[in-house]
Amino acid sequence: MMKHKVIFMPHANIQYSQLPPSRREWVIENCYRKLFDLVDRNGFRMAFEASGRTVDEICATNPKVMDELTALIKNEQIEPVASPYTHFMVSNVPSSMCVHSLKRSLDAWERATGFRPSVGWNPECSWSSDVIRIYKDAGLGSLVMDADSLLMSFSEIRKRTGLKYDVVSHSNKNKLFIIEDCLDEWPEYLKFLVRVSKAENGLQMLFRSDCMANILLWYLMGVSEEEGKEPVSAEEVAELFIRWKNRLDRYARSHPDSEPLFIMPYAEDAEYIGSTAYFYVKHFNQARFFEPAPESVQRFEKIVKSAQEAGFELALPEDVSREGNHMENPYIEQIDDGVAWHGGTARAWLNTDYALLLDPACESIYSGVEKLMALTGQNWNRMDCQMEKAVNALESAWVSDSRWPPAPCSPGRFNVEEAVTDLKQANGCLKSFMEKHQLMNRRSYYSPMIMETQIRLTESRLMSMHYFGE
Template sequence: MSKKPQIIFMPHANIQYSQLDPARRAWVCENCYRPLFELVRDGDYRIAFEASGRTLEVMHDEAPAVLDLLSGLIHEGKIEPIGSPFIHVMLTNIPPEIGIDTLRHGLDAWEKYTGVRPETGWNPECGWAGWLPDAYLEAGFKSLVMDADSFFLSFPEIREATGLKYDVQGHSNKNHLFKIEEYIKDKPEFLRYLTNPSVAPNGLKMIFRSDCMANPMLWYLMGATEGMRKDPVSLDEIREMFLKWQPRIAKSGSFIMPYAEDAEYIGSSAYFYVKQFNQARFFEPEPASVNRFRELLDMAKEVGYELSTPAEVIRSAETVIENDLIENIENGVAWHGGTAKAWANTSYSRILDPVCRSIFDGVTALRKHLGNTPELEKAMKAVTSAYVSDSRWPPLPTSPGRFNVRETLDDLYLANRMLEEAMAKGGIAEKRAIYSAPLMLTQIKLIEQILMEQKYFGE
């Protein structure tokens, strides 16, 4: 009897989501993460689950019973924990030193709150730059979940066949990525990257996820049409999708990772209506999506897949592809056929990022004089938090929430205050040529005025 193809579902959680009011974070823990964990607990299921360190911290502080559920499922082997930066940052848009520091901090959080240190990593928004494989390896990861669509679009023949183009002003090509599947469906030389692990030149193992299956499943979870189609995506369509991939897997590898999407879509509408239709509808209750997610898992099993996790498919793989072609992925792209540079080109980023960089440069300069004092460590963590991606996203006509931007401003004030304290305690308060906290304070106040005078989407 042939071995069943393996299949990976990986909801990923970001409690610092754009337009998620901090006052509703506990609600998301209770109405999205809890029902997901209870579903896994009560059924014959195995999944992967990613969360930022900040998400785990909020669970610990505001929904400890939910964190206990997650921790128990990890120790039972029903959930593989997937690590990521402590702060949900667009890694390609920040200094690599901050990226490596927050990746380590994220792993520390998993160990602190669950007792387990993940070996598989997730890259928020799948933003790409060539230094990322080395950063994940240096931070302590053994493997990384990659974006297949960005990878495939690095092949000129696929770019030409699909007609997909990148633009720093483009939100995404998400609803058009099926064109990639149409082109590669009968080409094992491309399919094999989706159905086998790869290994980067530095030794980091990789597995690839794609929107070609995740997007229809997201629409199924939402039960939405919104004028895009006559009827919602049906379970029969999902079944058909699972079945058509089985012979492709048989010819080219051993597994598929069809679902790496926001965990918040299980139990709420999360960002669906903003992203798809520019509607000011955020995190509306969607309790039916919990059962729909269960139906996705059950359907995968029913048609002959074995539920698995990233680490498991890597351990059990007979083929691991030596893959230096990741060096051809375009610097500055992201998942959904979009770009990380789109995050860097919103008005919020253009105002906030130079201030973040100046404060980070201050941390670096003062460490040369004082070493890594407690105050400088607090400043580093605060400026990292200020780089959070969702205070910069999305672009017009939508926007982040005012509260998302407010949190970043508060982080900048804290970081600047910590630098001032570090200089005072180190006896170099008068050496303002190194760093001037009073002058930086006026700059933070200036951008606060500019940003808080703006009107925000949904207000």
Template sequence: MKPRILFLPHGNLQYSQLDPARRPWVIDNSYDPLFDLVERTGAKIGFEASGETLKVMADTRPEVMAKLKRLMDAGLVEGVGSPYTHIMLANLPPEIGLESLKDGLNAWEQYTGHRPRLGWNPECSWADFLPDIFKEAGYDSLVMDGDSFFLGFPEIREATGLDFDVRGHSNKSKLFRIEEYIKDKPEYQKYLTNVSRTESGLNLLFRVDFFANPMLWYLMGATEGNRDTPIDISEISALLGRWKERAESTGSFVIPYAEDAEYIGTSAYFYVKQFGHARFFEPEPDSIKRFESL
């Protein structure tokens, strides 16, 4: 069976360095052209957004919200839910997180008429109660942080020289070592190409930065600080090709891009995260064309 390639941009307008007055600008330069791309090509994607992001879209750009609803009605976009605001659930009491998850689902239903089944955990924060509150809120599936999962195996940490990434981005440019280690190990690859399941029945789908990061640098046309030329489409095609083969032999799908939607059309936080530069939300119209080429 031909494996499915799942793209899941996630939208969040609650960036600390994004003036609330500029949020409509992000909708115009990122979400709207992304939805136009889906409408024009017929490609199917997942799209995650917090309840607050949906509210801002509905209040300031109702025509874009109407387009999202139309695409969901047509089965071209699957909504992916999260807390109502972009909170790190592991830092809050479970009962507060649970109510925010329910509020987020209610917002999706209010603005689009659809109630997502797949959940997104903001910033990949973790506590052992998270699967329980997602399931109790009404989700049947959850996107998981595969990089941290793999680094939970002592042999992978030893082979790659990587530690648990407690600082958030200290490992990002080195995560390719995980792919290099598991390239001939289907016992690890299967976690990225199959649905896992908790004892309570919650489905788990793993995404990884070692897959998303090359695509992010490709979208930005950047060099990642240690290249003479930007990543080009041939490198991305080779990466996708490798994982298509692995998915065919070990499972049924891969998730190459589960990353900020705002990188499609703007630079979002790319330059501060990757290079430490105080540059935020600059126009990146070429990234829309690059995303379409994927």
């Protein structure tokens, strides 16, 4: 019997909500670097995802950390995984912008490390029917997917969990524990978590689930979910991996041609390794952000070693992609349009007070980009420098963390200010583009002057709001 594989994939987003720019270098040093040190010291193998913006920020502020990451990639201890350059919700942004952003992110990875990722990550696992095409068009061969969104598309599992999607809900993470019980009751669904799927266009898909990740996150933070209840223990973590090892053994015996099998128990924020990140905001509505948590580094080390002790082999995504007996997955199209991970919805990001002001401005500028490209014979694969600056600024304005979380919490005021600054830059670049191409007499296609007033009104309304923690 082949040894089952386990893939860990911490993912990094330096534009995190409530992570001030002045604190970002601290996160690079105390979260990302500590993770890389741990991998190096123990000879671990795992994936590491980062947005292109995060990659560039590491290079600019702490190049020694990037040197360490590059060395681990060369040594095949870490596989780089790419997401859009800006951490935005792929299903909420025009597909042409998504493809452009993914390619820009791949360029950033290659520029920083010499390696161009073949595996992609979809921020917050936001979903629409375009996602598979977008990642394939960007040149990626595999995509890490959310198993819970797929499993919840089967009526019997959704009914059993009691989860109902709602565009105003933050998440339904705690209901997703029940999915593990569903897999024991209906073992035919286990294949989606333990085998590589293949979409109709050839994109490979590897699935992660909160039924594993959630318990590991609570263990990392070392706090109790409920008053009077004991925190998750190291013994419970060990039991989790033994339970899944036995589950995969049973599957392998009844499906001898399906190996190798794998699980992806931690595809969660890298910032939880070394800090409390967003934990107290998300789970307790407390204005506590990115507090030092050095003990979480040791706990993550214990998690990885517990998987090894249970009999799993540490693997990279490319290991299972290359070796796997891939199965066709015809159920992808039944995943609900507009969902996201944690049992939440991508559309919740569209319906916060911040998004309802920022998104119309982004969409107006995007419309201008499309029209001005057409007027000058440019397109998303061929644009001049001024247009590219406008597109990149607009991309940054669409960052999800200036729109999240919903009340009673909020993004940081600085998160929103950054998005507004990006809107101003994008509009200014389009004005310069029109002047360069002598298009200021064709303002029916795009009016920088009117757009300037819309951005001013958007800024005024956003800055008059109260922000969580102030």
